[in-house]
Amino acid sequence: MDVKYADLLLDYSAEVKPGDVVSIHVDTPAVGLARALVRGALERDAVPRLHLAYPELNEDIVRLAGASYVASEPDVERFEVERADAWVRVAAPTNRRALQGVDPARLGALEARMQEVQALRVRDTRWVSTLYPTAAGAQDAGMGLDDFEAFTLGAMHLFDDDPQAAWRALSARQAALVERLSQADEVRIEAEGTDLTLRVGGRTWVNSDGKRNMPSGEVFTGPIETSAEGTVHFDVPSFVAGQEVRDVRLRFEAGVVVEASAGVGEALLLERLEADAGARRLGEIGIGTNNQIDRPTGSTLFDEKIGGTVHLALGRSYTNTGGVNESRIHWDLIRDLRSGGRISLDGAVFQENGVFRG
């Protein structure tokens, strides 16, 4: 399966060609996939550059880094990303609460240190980010590991004879949604505790079809930064910096969060909103389309793709949408509309109770 997984990431997602320089970042629990990626890149006459991280590496850095580390330039990392054609990131966590209790300011300083490199990676490489199934991921999803593997790898179509064909079919379905959305200006989201409008006229909707995220299954854009008005209740739990945040409620005026609360993790929510000026504005509205992902698992990569959900991200927008919001955070918050909710475009129903009305 590691070879089939690597083939999908290299050929379909990152579109690796002969001569490409491919940076490969993998956590050690997925070392078999790391090896398949390196071998696959070499077999395609590409130049792989492997970075394996032991599971606690980021935790060690966040907890132990001294002043010299925090103040250091990530010069080698920038040099590398400037020369990379493709970038493959495989997360394989062993403890998704590893950063619990870390000083948020410290975390923020280390995020800020890497902000430019991350932006260059997203802007200038054919990148793909995926989640390898581990016991920690299964635990958060409330599943045994075998079931979680079946769920995650199934959502990537890796049990299909031709995974690429499945992704091309999803891409075609999403292209029709993008065409409809591109004609809209006002987007209204209604559900219990939720009545939010925002404007997207002139912005570009992106067909996220398994190239930058694996799995994917969403269409998204960057809303006009001053447009969000109203209230929203996110009923899908979110995990950020090793902490759970539940039942986030936000009120927007002229694009800015003016009221915020959470049922669980409110202190973290309020802290994240103070990250910088862009953290109180929306960088993204995304609509999940992947019906193979049918329940939340605690991983944003998967949860935001659930068919019948909508998500809004606080912070940084993707520049390919036309969005211009800048921030060191990009935090996706998800609303499930399947049990009652509606997305309208300029007053016409687009999706109701999780089903597209076309």
Add this chain to the structure above:
Amino acid sequence: MDVKYADLLLDYSAEVKPGDVVSIHVDTPAVGLARALVRGALERDAVPRLHLAYPELNEDIVRLAGASYVASEPDVERFEVERADAWVRVAAPTNRRALQGVDPARLGALEARMQEVQALRVRDTRWVSTLYPTAAGAQDAGMGLDDFEAFTLGAMHLFDDDPQAAWRALSARQAALVERLSQADEVRIEAEGTDLTLRVGGRTWVNSDGKRNMPSGEVFTGPIETSAEGTVHFDVPSFVAGQEVRDVRLRFEAGVVVEASAGVGEALLLERLEADAGARRLGEIGIGTNNQIDRPTGSTLFDEKIGGTVHLALGRSYTNTGGVNESRIHWDLIRDLRSGGRISLDGAVFQENGVFRG
């Protein structure tokens, strides 16, 4: 033990100070030591940069790299080494014959690709290279893993209360040898099948006391490149590029190998001698002083330090000796003098049957 091992490498060998950039290259079987090195560097207010390699990574590259890889510049690697203050390399092999059967020309091309980066690392960083005990290393040594761990970690003085004190004591003993050797010009080595002279006048003898190699215990210099005359039989087996080479016999004229044979691995020997112009000349003469290393284990790092041995390296010299021989190879070949042999300096006996006469 990993923390004590890391402390010795960071504090004694690489002399890591606050603000240092420390590149840490570790094979995954030693991931516990890798973590101790990263944490130790962070605790010393240094900036670690970790490179973990799965055990077959080099084999995969050597066997599968295409034309693009071979022709690619190691630009990121050079950029990194130019910015590194210290460099820690931990080998932890799982198969020391992994490169068996590889085309030597291919291996040579990949070695040549990294030659400049390796030279910069040796010249410009406080580097240290060590061997972590693995089952593969134990197998070559003909020991069980527990015994091999006791042997290797014991040779690093890691069971001592104060490992650094033991290394400082060895350093002082070697300083006396260096003082005597520095007054000599002609070095003559005699043993069965061996009568070789070379000249070292004006060259610098290096006290290798556990800083660049862990363990160490040798003094070495670069002989005058045109000086070697006579014959030598190396009776300690050597492993290079995944192959065993035994009973190497060389005859030198005016510093150049003019006859060469081996009991095992002769084809490899002859191929290595053709690597480049410098491969037929000596880059090093080293004298082992570490009595804690009392038998060959198939690892050059250990074998060349055996108290009572002498070794000569074909190829590249270390520039800090004053040696000027250049080559992409540096191959240490070892002669055990304990069962009968002599090193003389300008005609006076310096070591006989493995014992220094001072």
